[in-house]
Each structure stands twice: as C-alpha cells, then as structure tokens.
Amino acid sequence: MRTRTYHVPPGGHPAQTELLSDRAVFTEAYAVIPKGVVRDIVTSYLPHWDKTRVWVLARPLSGFAETFSHYLMEVAPGGGSKAPEPDPEAQGALFVVGGELTLVIAGAEHVLRPGGFAYLPPGCSWGVRNAGASPAHFHWIRKLYQRVAGLAVPEAFVTNENDIAPIPMPDTDGRWATTRFVDPTDLRHDMHVTIVTFEPGASIPFAETHVMEHGLYVLEGKAVYRLNQDWVEVEAGDYMWLRAFCPQACYAGGPGRFRYLLYKDVNRHMDLRALRPAT
Template sequence: MTSYYAPPGGLPGQKSRAKDRAIFTEAYAVIPRGVLTDITVSYLPGWTRAHAWVLARPLTGFAETFAELIVELAPGGGAERPEPDPEGEAVLFILTGDLAVTIAGQRHEMGPGGYAYLPPGADWQVTNPGDAPVSFVWIRKAYQRVEGIEAPEAFVTNDADVPAVEMPDMRARWSTTRFVDPADLRHDMHVNIVSFHPGATIPFAETHVMEHGLYVLQGRGVYLLNGDWVEVEEGDFMWLRAFCPQACYAAGTEPFRYLLYKDVNRHAALTLR
C-alpha cells in the first residue's frame, strides 16, 4: 500500500536523547524526521494558517541550486502569492490531506500523491479547502533561462497516474516515476520518485554533477554517502552535494520510496557564483 509520511509536529519528550541521527558534512547532510518539531518551524510572509519546515536552502557549504520545504496548512489556510521570486519555479507534492491549487484561474483539487509543476512567473494560489490539515513538499528553484528555449508549462498529475519506469535487468525491484520527459530541455530540474522493493539496491557508487535533495516518503533504507553507511527512514531528508558518492539498499518489509530533486539539462557555469 502506498503511503506518504508527513511530520506530525509537536514537541520531543523530556526523556528524548539530544544526540539523534542528524548529520551535517561538506558532502552531505541528513535531517531526521525527529528534528521536524514545533520548535523548528518557520512562518512565511503571505501565507495564512501555515507553517513550514525548511529542509534545504541555498547556503555556502550546503544546497546551491534549490530550496525544499514541508508546508502544513490548517483548514482555510493558504496563499494568494505563494512564490516571492519572479524567476522561481516549483514542484508541489501532497503528503496528506487535500490541497486546492489554482493555476491561471483553473482550480485543481489534489490529494495524497498529487504533483504540480509551476513554471517561473506562473499565476498560482493554494488553499486548504478541507476540515483537516494538509501537508506537502514544496521544492523551489531559480529557473535558468536559455535563449531559444521556452519555459515549460504548468501541469498537475498524481503519483498513481504516472507509470514507473523499471531500471534495466532489475525485475521491477528498482523503478523511477518520472513526471517529465528527461530529454525535454525546457526543464532544468527533475523531481522524481525512486522506488525499491525490500532488498533491492543501487549496486555501485554513483558520482555525478547533479545536486540532490531526497525526502523519504515510505519505508527504510541504508544509504552510502561519501563512504559512510547511514540508516534512513520515512520522513528523513538527505542533501547530497554534486559528486558526492552515493548508493543504497532497501531495508524493512515495505517499499523504500523517496522524492528526488536534481538539477539537469544546463551547461555548467564556468565561474563560481
């Protein structure tokens, strides 16, 4: 059964250990789900009845190409102008509850597994029309324009409606749900879902130019991060710097699935920003 973990908030008990699984290095970071409590939330200008956990933001020695948040909206909450940056593009992924997203005047009702891509300059709004909170991942990136290539259009879909692509020779044990065509050069980021059955593995240490943000939607896994084996579970977030060696295997008894961000389809800058 497909499920998507959302932080419950609240406060840690007084008997909780100060030392948890949080890790921050020059090559990678792990933010475990236990960190996402009421004392680490942020409040965003222009949003009502909302709070967010900021998982990544452009920062020296940390994420360079994107920001990632988990937003929780109470009933009736939302935003008329969610994105403050005119060049900001976004992906929304619904974890729990129902979210209404209006794009250029057209309203879309989205439930768990709902996925929306919002291009730079899009006219969009969000609201929680239900009587229970809604939680969703919000990934933001400054769009990199290329002369002669138009920005992509907005679209809305659902995890359940997009067939997963099986990796070669894996007998469906490792697959990727791709929400856009990898060869579509209009897109400068991909936000996919990677799925492993228990025991499945990435059998080599990937090392590549793409930066990653990974939010674990379901299950448990063990990740190789720059030579360190790290256990992760649903609700954990990982940041991987470009060229950080990485591999993993699925643990536990249910599928191991994560929402994966990566920057793609652009020339490497020849100067440091």
C-alpha cells in the first residue's frame, strides 16, 4: 500500500516582505481559499472547546452554499471538548490529517490517527481530546440531518481510509478512484464525505453540472480545476467551495497523485418551500 500524506495547516503569519497577491477568489458560483490564507489571524474559538482553534472554511450562506459547514480544527495537547456539538439535529464527519485524536462515543474510546474517519449521527453523545504530545488536526463537517419517515437514523462508526479499498470510476483504468466511507445506496445518509484520488495526468473528462453542493479540501498534490468558466490552479492545502450546478472538471498536474476530501449532499427530495415568501 502506498504511503498516504495529508496537508496540515502551518498557521503563523506571512512575512512583511511577502507579496500580498494570492489565488483567493469568491464568485457567485464558487470560492477558492488557498492554503496561504489559512493563517493565525483568521482562526476562531468555539464554546466548550479547550486549547482548540478553528479555521471556518465553509458555512451556510444565503444564495451560495446552504447545507453544510466545514471546520479545520487544531487541538493542542491536553485540549478537546466533552460537549462539542451544540445542535442536537446536526450530524458530523471527522477526518484526521495530523497528530492523534481520542474520540469518545457513548463512553467508548477510539484513537484516530491520520486517515481516521468518524461519522456522528444527530443526537450522538461524543467528545474528543488530544492525549498526545503534538497538536491534532482534523476536519469537521457538519450538516443538519434530514429525517425521513420510515428511515432510521444511521449509527455512528469509526474507520480509517487505509482500511477501505478505493473504487475506480468506470472506464478510467483506476486512474480516477473514490474512497467511500458510506455505501452510496444507504438512503439513511443524506451526505457523503469521500476521498477522491487522481493519478498524474488523470482527469474529470467532462464538466460536471449537478445539484449537489461541494466542499473540496486538497489533501495532496496539485491540479488545474475547472470552476464555472474558469481554470484555477490548486494544490495541497487549498479549499474549494462550489455552489449547486457550478460546472466542474479537473486535470491532475503531477508529478504525484492529486487527492481531496469531498463533501456533497445526497439522497433527499428538493425542498419546494425553502424560497416561498412569508404570508
């Protein structure tokens, strides 16, 4: 098995001698938050979290992405939370990219190392702490769960991407593959968090245009990504935020693999009342 690497934010601040120009962009259809923007000055702190700071990469925003939030968390040694999630209807997905994180679900402990993934359903009793000697970095994706009559709420689970075989996309000879933490046919789940991998030179050979919103955090490598009408260079540590129906495609630039953590909303009817004017 190949060695997997994950980008970890360096934090800090750029030197006064550096140019202020960057690749950051926010449009009506997409946003790009390059790794150079993920600095100390844009961190936040959360209630009931100790020795922890967060970079908020995406949040519900009227007229843009509306279904999810994406946090990049940094927990110092000895830090964590016994009451991390304030909303009982929110589900969560955690993905560890650096250090070691102890996750407690209903009293049971799980140690998550890089590549570790956890799904946390709404109402789940959970907490995390960093019992290690170095900071723990992980992604935390939150979404309000959409309940459906006759469908049970999914159970919590913990795994590691190294224990899951990537599934090649059809007709790609394995050059484009997806590591799926959840069975796509399991309709209890209304969001998918996956890892997409492209070998050097591989591509999405058409402009995907679909209703699912996306958050894409580049874990490894670089590529040229098509976003709406633009081609944008992205690399490890960059984040892309795509509105529903934003056309998208990419070419993996090499010399190594291009990999990203992907969020999308799935498996539910469209809300026909969301934009109805108040009466």
